Amino acid sequence: MIGIFQAKIKMFIRSPWVFVMMTAMSIGFALIIGGTGAYTAITVPVYTTSEGIQNSIIGDILEDSDTYTFVWSSEAEVMEQLSSNKAEAGAALGEDNFQMIVGVETPSAKIIEQTIEEAYAKQAQYEHIVAASGATTVAGQKAILDELQASIAAPVFNIEVENFRGEDAFIYDNTFQTLFGFTLFFAIYTIAYNVLPILVEKKEGIWDRIILSPVKKWEMYVANLVYSFLVGYLQVGIIFSVFRFIIGVDFHGRFIETLLLMSVYVFAIVALSILLTAIVKTVAQFNAVLPIIAVSSAMIGGAYWPLEIVESKFLITLSKLNPITYGMEMLNGAVVYQYPLKELLFPISILLLMGVVFIGIGIHLMERRHI
Amino acid sequence: MLELVDLSKKFKHMYAVKNLNMFIEKGEIIGLLGPNGAGKSTAISMLSSLIEPTEGDVRFHNKSIIKNPAPLRKIIGVVPQEIALYEDLTAEENLQFFGKIYRLKGQLLKRKVDEVLEQIGLTDRRRDIVKTFSGGMKRRLNIGVAMLHEPELIIMDEPTVGIDPQSRNYILETVKRLNQEKQMTVLYTSHYMEEVEYLCDRIYIMDKGNMIASGTKDEIKRILSAEKTILIQAELLNDTFINFLHENPTINRVIKEEKEITIMVPKEINIFPILVKMAEDAKIELNSVDIKIPTLEDVFLHLTGRALRD
Ligand SMILES: Nc1ncnc2c1ncn2[C@@H]1O[C@H](COP(=O)(O)OP(=O)(O)OP(=O)(O)O)[C@@H](O)[C@H]1O
């Protein structure tokens, strides 16, 4: 087993090009499309009819957004920006409600709308709390608000704060969306191409040679699985480390957790690759099928754009069978939503289950079909 | 030592091997001969426990290996028909890898690798990546890998296809030497008659999944004792002449190639005057008419009516 493993490592070191390319592409795409949150924020012009909004909680929340830069403008400016296509969407903010001003219906517009909606929802919640606290003086109310703000900003969330967030509030963070999306997407290629040699070795008779040797069947599979897992995991580790330590994306303090969670995803993808390798008959078929699977999974799994904006029932159902969906859910849950591990157990167990089932079926198929 | 009993293998609806009976004794070099698709590789896969027969049994020292292949696997080395090597590793690394999976290590592994490299004549290319090797060098390494663990029985599936005569001779010599010096038992598959004739003590001939002849070289050639093989060469062979040959009841077989025709006739018949008359009638000119010394190729021709290689 160790021998097989060593041979694989040797060959990997000798031609690491697929690996290097996929890693570089993940980093490159995530950087170009996602940016690091600082300079790619989309500008959204807004105007208001009521003076107080800009300094209210709504104003604060909008200004805090990482994804969008809300620019206070006049109505005329907003219209001008939209008609000249300088902005995708704008909004008119009222006291208790707002109106979207949209040039063309785009995914971003939807997300902007959700972002603003959320700000209003928060404001309402704050008001309820302040009202419930019974503070009557302006100073007293302000103290409570400050306390609230502070507890939200604090890195450790307590139950109290969690309640503040509505069940299905949707946070869109472009940096992590693209970083996670492209990492999950390109990892499929790296892993699949490191599982593929099983097929090649079977065809070429290397596998038969090993079968005739004292090496056990399970050792052959374990060596291959462990190797593919490690290569996939190494790639993820490199990508995340580059973003964490070189580019300076902070993962909201959950870098280690993110890495650990990725092991589950990598495992599921190794399993998927085994299944794929068992189903196809030739390398050519594999080469044809892999991009279809990878790209379509990425599309319906929310790697390219957030699943939250997908409306088709059919696609949503399909996404439930897709490891990327759960990978994104897990990573976004951990980093963007800051969920505790307990709340991530669902996607984690689905991925583990998928892994076990895929490997089971995959190995069964491989064993049944000789050569 | 090893025995195949009524062995058959069916793929979908076609028998690749049908009712094969065969035995191999220690120290022998056995030839397994047959044209493309005869079922040689399938037979070898079954007898080396890589695929399960549909019917029949493989017995090693009188015990079936179908359920328990371990004792057989311990003593065989298989040289597959296709090159089965890691193309991205060097010759030496390949040998080390396949040595390791046979539990060789340390000094012993090193010594065996050196020894095999010497035997297959690749010592000075040991650090080169296999991908850069010529076909013949790959073939030699393909054989070398199967010899590392000093198998008692080595099974070679067409080890010489597609390589130059020099490499081919080298391989044949190596096989012969291993047999003589190390008493290695060899099962040698080929569709080259000359190789099998040169190497083997006993020969099995397969065609279309069936065993069509078996025995020592002499025994097999004696199959032809009642017939003689005649080679006719002529300019501008025409159909009339060929038809005459086919129509003549004393001629058993007619095999036409581009500029020559091989026919088989019973020993006692004097065919020369008949041939000359036919040529006259068909208005062609005979260049030569020779009686051939029978070869295994002729045996195959006799048995199947087809040339071994087409
Ligand atoms: N896995 C398989 N599935 C279906 N048919 C097969 C399979 N393997 C072999 N065959 C068929 O069985 C027959 C015998 O094939 P085999 O490879 O044993 O012949 P061979 O004597 O080794 O020929 P060659 O000289 O070309 O190597 C062929 O008709 C082949 O198409």
Ligand SMILES: [Mg+2]
């Ligand atoms: Mg063959």
